[in-house]
Amino acid sequence: MRKPIVAGNWKMNKTVAEAQALVADIKRDLAECSGVDVVVCPPFTALAAVSEAITGSQLDLGAQNMHWEGSGAYTGEIAPPMLRELFCHYVILGHSERREYAGETDAIVNKKLKAALAANLRPIVCVGEQLADRDAGRTEAVVEQQLRGSLANCSAREWTDVVVAYEPVWAIGTGRTATPDQAQEVHAFIRSVIRDLADDSIAQTVRIQYGGSMKPANAAELISQPDIDGGLIGGAALDAASFVAIVQAAL
Ligand code: PGA
Numbered sequence: 116m117r118k119p120i121v122a123g124n125w126k127m128n129k130t131v132a133e134a135q136a137l138v139a140d141i142k143r144d145l146a147e148c149s150g151v152d153v154v155v156c157p158p159f160t161a162l163a164a165v166s167e168a169i170t171g172s173q174l175d176l177g178a179q180n181m182h183w184e185g186s187g188a189y190t191g192e193i194a195p196p197m198l199r200e201l202f203c204h205y206v207i208l209g210h211s212e213r214r215e216y217a218g219e220t221d222a223i224v225n226k227k228l229k230a231a232l233a234a235n236l237r238p239i240v241c242v243g244e245q246l247a248d249r250d251a252g253r254t255e256a257v258v259e260q261q262l263r264g265s266l267a268n269c270s271a272r273e274w275t276d277v278v279v280a281y282e283p284v285w286a287i288g289t290g291r292t293a294t295p296d297q298a299q300e301v302h303a304f305i306r307s308v309i310r311d312l313a314d315d316s317i318a319q320t321v322r323i324q325y326g327g328s329m330k331p332a333n334a335a336e337l338i339s340q341p342d343i344d345g346g347l348i349g350g351a352a353l354d355a356a357s358f359v360a361i362v363q364a365a366l
Pocket of ligand 1: 124282286287288289290326327328329347348349350351
């Protein structure tokens, strides 16, 4: 059985003070959530404060991006050991907004993936098609290419730390969610590609989150699909009540 994983991607939102307030509310309302891995991913500037606030709770910390080098002349970047120092255990990689606005390619995502795994950070690797791809019947081709490029050369041990997030780009921040059937179809396909990249037992254990306008009203139906193992939540993660309701739906 795969343990569900729900992660809040706060994107470029929340000052330190706002982040502390949000995580305090989440912590208070999620006293008991041992059946789900719950991760909060604040912006870099709030990682230290949120890390301190969640000490001793069941919440886990994630970053939204990182560089692949351990240190060096990369102005404006953050290295894996800097995240580890703050007790970060997860890092979102290859989010569609990074692919679109920061030019991240599958090759770059793969470098980051290898660096994250080497630093004992669990990567949440995002894939997903644009609306034009879906309309042209290219969803599986696009997702497969992203998976093969981003997840190349993982050892069996490394696979155990990998989380994949399927985020159809047309559903992110649009209020337009994939239907449970649409999402399940792509999740099953992603699992079949992992089977091909690794093997069947690894494919059965890798967790695949759905992301894209997930909210309390649609979370239970999405997460109850056989190949959907949780959610990567954007907008609804900025509100403690909504985020907690989604975690409870996953429970
Ligand atoms: P959304 O974002 O929930 O606001 O659609 C999801 C994401 O981009 O991770």
